[in-house]
Amino acid sequence: MSTPLADPLPETDEEAAAELARLAGEIAHHNKLYHNEDAPEISDADYDALVRRNNAIEAAFPSLIRTDSPNAQVGAAPASHLAKVAHARPMMSLDNGFADEDATEFVARVRRFLNLAEDAPVALTAEPKIDGLSCSLRYERGKLVQALTRGDGQVGEDVTANVRTIGDIPQQLHGGAPDVFEVRGEVYMAKGDFTALNARLLTEAEAAGDAGKARQFANPRNAAAGSLRQKDATVTASRPLRFLAHGWGEVSAVPAATQYDMIRTIAAWGIPVSDMFIRVEDVAGALEQYRKIEAARADLPFDIDGVVYKVDRLDWQARLGAVAKAPRWALAHKFPAERAQTTLERIDIQVGRTGKLTPVARLTPVTVGGVVVTNATLHNEHEIARLNVWPGDRVVLQRAGDVIPQIVENLSRDESRGAWPFPTLCPECQSDAVREEGEVDVRCTGGLICPAQRVERLRHFASRGALDIEGLGATSIESFFRDGLLHSPADIFRLRGKRDDLIGRERWAETSVDNLLAAIEAKRSPDPARFLFGLGIRHIGSVTARDLVKAFGTVGQVADVAIRAATDDEARAELTAIDGIGPAVTEALVDFFAEEHNREAWADLLSEVSPTAYVSTIRQSQVSGKTLVFTGSMETLSRDEAKAQAEALGARVSGSVSAKTDLVIAGPGAGSKLKKAAELGVSVIDEAGWAEIVAAAQ
DSSP: OOOTTTSOOOSSHHHHHHHHHHHHHHHHHHHHHHHTSSOOSSOHHHHHHHHHHHHHHHHHOGGGOOTTOGGGOOSOOOOSSSOEEEOSSOOOOOOEEOSHHHHHHHHHHHHHHTTOOTTOOOOEEEEEEEOSEEEEEEEETTEEEEEEEOTTSSEEEBOHHHHTTOTTSOSBOSSOOOSEEEEEEEEEOOHHHHHHHHHHHHHHHHHTTOGGGOOOOSSHHHHHHHHHTOSSHHHHHTSOOEEEEEEEEEESOOOOSBHHHHHHHHHHTTOOBOTTOEEESSHHHHHHHHHHHHHHGGGSSSOEEEEEEEESBHHHHHHHOBOSSSBTTEEEEEOOOEEEEEEEEEEEEEEOTTOBEEEEEEEEEEEETTEEEEEEEOOSHHHHHHHTOOTTOEEEEEESSSSOOEEEEETTOOGGGOOOOOOSBOTTTOOBEEOOTTOSSOEESOTTTOHHHHHHHHHHHHSTTTTOOTTOOHHHHHHHHHTTSOSSHHHHTTGGGGHHHHTTSTTOOHHHHHHHHHHHHTTSSOOHHHHHHHTOOTTOOHHHHHHHHHHHSSHHHHHHHHHHHTTOHHHHHHHHTSTTOOHHHHHHHHHHHHSHHHHHHHHHHHTTOOOOOOOOOOOOOTTTTOEEEEESOOSSSOHHHHHHHHHHTTOEEOSSOOTTOOEEEEOTTOOHHHHHHHHHTOEEEOHHHHHHHHHHOO
């Protein structure tokens, strides 16, 4: 795919909304593969390019930022075979930088947020960004009591028994640790240990006469993730896992005032930390350490993909807080990608659950950074035309992670031959394949008859992010669909009437069938947002679905408004008035319920299930649900910090005063907005009054 700067930005709101919707879905898909299934399809560079493209469009079209924006997501929902446990404090990801200028701008943003002078010193810490699996270790009175993976940042997987087998991790901390202290870091596998493990797995398979099915890990990160998340802790114990700490979560006491001293304290308790972790006085020192770590990268015993900078002062970290998925006080400065050449043998077309036709490059195998690569996504017809690639061309691949790279250059480019002919018919059902106005993707129009879409829609409905039906995975759905047991989501709930047909199928004994039917029965009163998301309506991700049911209370009311909105402008206005619900989402929702077959499937499904009503989890305060405007100068905090406080209390911050404004917070120098508030009779308080509201919030 192209880099974010290679393609021009969309020119219209419609084009921007469509591409943001595509990017949100694509990035969520890759998050799930990377964090949950340890089976990524694209490289780190490819993933980073998608995120950067998304960020560039959001910056150019801020009014179209989606509530399921990748910038509001962390990781992916935890897997099903391990117990799920909520984190006491969210495990966030990090914002990325790709150039020295990004690091400089990071420090400048910190100064602006904290109202510091442009030349005010900002000390940082710098350390290698290890490519492993994030893990949180909870110690109580110095004793290890629980270990969780990141999961989706809010809920992780309980891997306590497995973590106890890792020699780097002490069961008891040395010295006087606080009563509660969560150490956070990365579980990883050293390069040498990774090579030895793959060799051992091959030897064991050969000894068993099954060399053709030997499990071979693609890279150390996948090996570490797969080893840590085993059901059987004895398997984990047989794998050479290690741990390095880089931070902390919930603590009963903070034993230091700086990031540097906290990490040194953690090391003194007996937990490994990087020997390349240092404190620097400014961004120049941070970049100098970046160069040193980059130069030493090939010789390090573990894989890294960048350097992490953090604001050293903890009181500043607390003030800076976080955006939706990342702290404002940290930045991951990523390394450049690796490259190699190979031949594009053919272009295959895959059909996704929404009918999107995705071209996949099949490549002559080539080793890029120690990993053999045979496939790369070409994303869409536009990308094929931009690269002017045809089967037989010599291409350049770029790789920054340990998975499938991107094609960045075509060495056989020949403009005279034109673009490779993208299919006009769906390869699965031969329906017309068309591009909607303002769209970059080509989609199959045979949604009701296309086998690829029907199976994918069933898989999506039962997936972890939707109804999360344990035991009903992709293989089972494909098998049931092929044999006529499943055709629609409602059919899932009718499987109890086909118990005898299920028993005796391959890998389906009486106990496993009963377990599946029990898991299905447990989902007859699903969470409304998961249910709505599970329908697979275009542009409606998990966050957007939650915003809709939050606004209307039930999925039934969402459907009622959407049906009325097809002919009623007031109903349509109800949808577009919801924060984050733009034209693309509204049109997708209206179009879905305008289709008679969809309404029939909807009614059929509701005859089997009863989604619950939405239950609010917003932190309550006297400004929850109200619209606020900040005007004038803030003396004790910046405007960004004030806005962050308001949003944390469930309020909406607007840039202008109107009849819908509930409260104005005015500082020195307030002008026209204060006058407008007086004209409209809107309540006005000063900064001290705002501080009292924040302090009084539950």
